[in-house]
Amino acid sequence: xxxxxxxxxxxxxxxxxxxxxxxxxxxxxxxxxxxxxxxxxxxxxxxxxxxxxxxxxxxxxxxxxxxxxxxxxxxxxxxxxxxxxxxxxxxxxxxxxxxxxxxxxxxxxxxxxxxxxxxxxxxxxxxxxxxxxxxxxxxxxxxxxxxxxxxxxxxxxxxxxxxxxxxxxxxxxxxxxxxxxxxxxxxxxxxxxxx
Amino acid sequence: xxxxxxxxxxxxxxxxxxxxxxxxxxxxxxxxxxxxxxxxxxxxxxxxxxxxxxxxxxxxxxxxxxxxxxxxxxxxxxxxxxxxxxxxxxxxxxxxxxxxxxxxxxxxxxxxxxxxxxxxxxxxxxxxxxxxxxxxxxxxxxxxxxxxxxxxxxxxxxxxxxxxxxxxxxxxxxxxxxxxxxxxxxxxxxxxxxxxxxxxxxxxxxxxxxxxxxxxxxxxxxxxxxxxxxxxxxxxxxxxxxxxxxxxxxxxxxxxxxxxxxxxxxxxxxxxxxxxxxxxxxxxxxxxxxxxxxxxxxxxxxxxxxxxxxxxxxxxxxxxxxxxxxxxxxxxxxxxxxxxxxxxxxxxxxxxxxxxxxxxxxxxxxxxxxxxxxxxxxxxxxxxxxxxxxxxxxxxxxxxxxxxxxxxxxxxxxxxxxxxxxxxxxxxxxxxxxxxxxxxxxxxxxxxxxxxxxxxxxxxxxxxxxxxxxxxxxxxxxxxxxxxxxxxxxxxxxxxxxxxxxxxxxxxxxxxxxxxxxxxxxxxxxxxxxxxxxxxxxxxxxxxxxxxxxxxxxxxxxxxxxxxxxxxxxxxxxxxxxxxxxxxxxxxxxxxxxxxxxxxxx
Numbered sequence: 075x076x077x078x079x080x081x082x083x084x085x086x087x088x089x090x091x092x093x094x095x096x097x098x099x100x101x102x103x104x105x106x107x108x109x110x111x112x113x114x115x116x117x118x119x120x121x122x123x124x125x126x127x128x129x130x131x132x133x134x135x136x137x138x139x140x141x142x143x144x145x146x147x148x149x150x151x152x153x154x155x156x157x158x159x160x161x162x163x164x165x166x167x168x169x170x171x172x173x174x175x176x177x178x179x180x181x182x183x184x185x186x187x188x189x190x191x192x193x194x195x196x197x198x199x200x201x202x203x204x205x206x207x208x209x210x211x212x213x214x215x216x217x218x219x220x221x222x223x224x225x226x227x228x229x230x231x232x233x234x235x236x237x238x239x240x241x242x243x244x245x246x247x248x249x250x251x252x253x254x255x256x257x258x259x260x261x262x263x264x265x266x267x268x269x
Numbered sequence: 270x271x272x273x274x275x276x277x278x279x280x281x282x283x284x285x286x287x288x289x290x291x292x293x294x295x296x297x298x299x300x301x302x303x304x305x306x307x308x309x310x311x312x313x314x315x316x317x318x319x320x321x322x323x324x325x326x327x328x329x330x331x332x333x334x335x336x337x338x339x340x341x342x343x344x345x346x347x348x349x350x351x352x353x354x355x356x357x358x359x360x361x362x363x364x365x366x367x368x369x370x371x372x373x374x375x376x377x378x379x380x381x382x383x384x385x386x387x388x389x390x391x392x393x394x395x396x397x398x399x400x401x402x403x404x405x406x407x408x409x410x411x412x413x414x415x416x417x418x419x420x421x422x423x424x425x426x427x428x429x430x431x432x433x434x435x436x437x438x439x440x441x442x443x444x445x446x447x448x449x450x451x452x453x454x455x456x457x458x459x460x461x462x463x464x465x466x467x468x469x470x471x472x473x474x475x476x477x478x479x480x481x482x483x484x485x486x487x488x489x490x491x492x493x494x495x496x497x498x499x500x501x502x503x504x505x506x507x508x509x510x511x512x513x514x515x516x517x518x519x520x521x522x523x524x525x526x527x528x529x530x531x532x533x534x535x536x537x538x539x540x541x542x543x544x545x546x547x548x549x550x551x552x553x554x555x556x557x558x559x560x561x562x563x564x565x566x567x568x569x570x571x572x573x574x575x576x577x578x579x580x581x582x583x584x585x586x587x588x589x590x591x592x593x594x595x596x597x598x599x600x601x602x603x604x605x606x607x608x609x610x611x612x613x614x615x616x617x618x619x620x621x622x623x624x625x626x627x628x629x630x631x632x633x634x635x636x637x638x639x640x641x642x643x644x645x646x647x648x649x650x651x652x653x654x655x656x657x658x659x660x661x662x663x664x665x666x667x668x669x670x671x672x673x674x675x676x677x678x679x680x681x682x683x684x685x686x687x688x689x690x691x692x693x694x695x696x697x698x699x700x701x702x703x704x705x706x707x708x709x710x711x712x713x714x715x716x717x718x719x720x721x722x723x724x725x726x727x728x729x730x731x732x733x734x735x736x737x738x739x740x741x742x743x744x745x746x747x748x749x750x751x752x753x754x755x756x757x758x759x760x761x762x763x764x765x766x767x768x769x770x771x772x773x774x775x776x777x778x779x780x781x782x783x784x785x786x787x788x789x790x791x792x793x794x795x796x797x798x799x800x801x802x803x804x805x806x807x808x809x810x811x812x813x814x815x816x817x818x819x820x821x822x823x824x825x826x827x828x829x830x831x832x833x834x835x836x837x838x839x840x841x842x843x844x845x846x847x848x849x850x851x852x853x854x855x856x857x858x859x860x861x862x863x864x865x866x867x868x869x870x871x
Binding site for chain 2: 089092100104106116126127130133134157161165188200205244249
């Protein structure tokens with residue numbers, strides 16, 4: 075059995091170097107060449123300043139912005155250095171309590187107190203979901219129209235223009251990127267920062 | 270089920286079916302070292318590795334020697350992963366300044382990645398340096414998968430050969446599966462994933478200025494980093510307004526690719542394949558799901574090739590696919606049906622052109638119900654354990670599907686290598702049961718199944734249920750175990766049952782509310798992972814050795830054909846019966862009760 079010692083050690087070290095250093099460096103080199111923007115995190119800029127990643131959701135709570143999905147990251151929502159879901163079970167009272175509050179918050183300022191789309195009152199899996207459903211976006215139009223003094227038609231058109239359909243027409247679900255939508259909203263009618 | 274849901278499942282199955290044969294042919298040739306183009310390209314590297322390591326590729330091993338080599342190699346792996354975690358604070362490629370990992374967590378993670386479990390008690394982006402992720406964790410993603418391929422190839426050789434004492438050379442099997450199978454496929458997948466937006470860089474964490482500020486409170490810390498106390502002696506809270514967001518970065522694409530292809534499942538980030546940087550689009554999600562089943566499905570075909578009857582491989586494939594489709598249907602239905610508790614709160618869970626509806630707690634918008642339920646089924650049918658949805662927040666029946674699939678031993682395509690080798694044991698048991706019914710000596714693929722093989726098969730069948738059920742029983746009796754529970758009621762019990770099922774079957778997914786990064790859970794689950802892995806591999810290799818030594822018998826009139834519908838039904842029946850009889854009582858205490866409570870409106 076002693077004859078196995080050298081192959082075990084040498085093969086372990088050489089395969090480690092191959093798969094643990096050469097391989098990721100090779101992939102990085104390809105990424106920097108062919109997909110520099112994606113490999114760097116799909117960052118979005120406004121007036122030359124990086125305002126986030128198109129893939130990472132941000133927290134919005136003022137009435138004049140579209141709100142992202144609730145996020146369970148700690149210590150603050152949409153913490154992109156500590157992704158996490160809520161891990162609440164379906165019958166956990168903490169889930170229904172939280173949903174109740176979110177329903178109330180979203181129905182405030184809504185056109186009618188109709189049922190709220192499920193995605194905007196439930197935590198995403200990553201806590202960083204960049205998207206909401208088109209239904210979740212349309213639902214918020216009345217509140218934003220009031221806050222920004224825009225018409226519902228203008229905002230509905232904005233949402234419609236930002237709907238990303240199923241990929242190749244079949245994969246995944248239709249969705250709206252909230253950060254891009256809010257950037258377009260600011261472009262349409264500037265709102266003071268931090269409002 | 271909507272038309273689109275059916276279509277997405279159908280496209281997935283069609284892609285898998287189409288890739289099975291080419292992948293099987295590729296695997297077969299790669300393991301024999303006679304690939305046309307890549308063989309020429311990487312052949313010199315293969316021979317260099319043998320020369321450096323003092324391996325004689327022509328020298329074959331008996332099963333004991335093969336097993337010893339495997340155990341030694343994996344032990345070195347545990348040590349290396351453990352030490353790299355302990356020393357990461359003083360090693361390079363650590364821009365976020367991660368410190369050393371605690372003893373129990375480092376040990377758990379080392380066992381976890383070497384056993385192809387990739388259970389994660391830690392959160393990647395706040396714990397591991399880039400170097401640890403690459404040189405410790407991703408390396409084991411390769412090597413544990415290669416180990417699985419080596420074992421199943423050795424077992425198939427046992428069936429294919431006759432009257433010989435050897436089952437192959439472990440070093441050659443490891444080298445070829447890494448060099449010719451896992452590495453090229455990983456490069457290809459990593460590039461495709463980067464095209465979809467998966468990140469790959471060595472930048473420090475990126476700070477960005479957000480559109481809106483966020484105000485939150487957290488425990489106040491003094492200059493030494495200790496919590497300060499307020500006037501009443503309670504930890505003081507400070508309110509912070511932040512106008513920035515810190516984006517975790519890293520070499521993700523390279524790790525993501527092998528994480529799926531090797532059915533490892535250990536995420537670079539805490540949220541795993543739900544994290545937009547790991548899985549940004551529905552297409553990246555499709556590729557990741559396909560990568561999980563790719564090698565296990567191909568191995569079925571390679572098995573048929575190696576035993577000289579491709580129908581044998583397709584029979585196993587078909588049994589797996591039928592189980593898979595059934596479980597997918599249950600999962601899709603349960604999740605799309607949504608949560609009745611929320612329905613009564615003014616929440617719209619109906620599926621429409623504008624939203625996926627259903628149980629969206631713990632799911633991502635871009636995946637919706639269909640690809641989340643599909644992913645959850647695939648990842649636990651295989652021993653992958655990557656998640657794109659939080660399993661703890663699944664509906665009771667939606668959570669029962671992944672739980673039970675793991676408990677079946679992950680034989681529905683299963684882990685790389687491990688899925689097929691465990692399924693072949695079920696096939697042996699199926700022919701044994703059939704043999705008992707008609708009173709003949711059972712035989713499979715021209716090999717008589719005798720006492721030794723049945724004893725080893727019994728060990729294989731018993732190891733994981735003992736770990737899961739005894740482990741769960743012990744855990745719920747100890748306060749250290751109960752302390753980890755996050756959700757009240759039957760769901761809390763399911764969290765523990767799920768953790769043990771996941772560890773003992775080397776899956777790695779979790780009902781992640783469970784606080785498992787404690788010395789108790791880290792040690793308990795490390796034992797379950799190690800015994801669940803090597804407690805199966807050793808008897809498998811023993812069977813391989815015993816089979817290889819047997820004479821081949823020609824099939825007679827009384828031989829049960831093992832390639833037709835009758836055998837497929839028998840095989841499925843064996844898997845389901847063993848799984849059901851073993852786990853139904855435990856499942857009744859968890860997801861079944863919870864489902865009844867949900868329906869009754871409690």
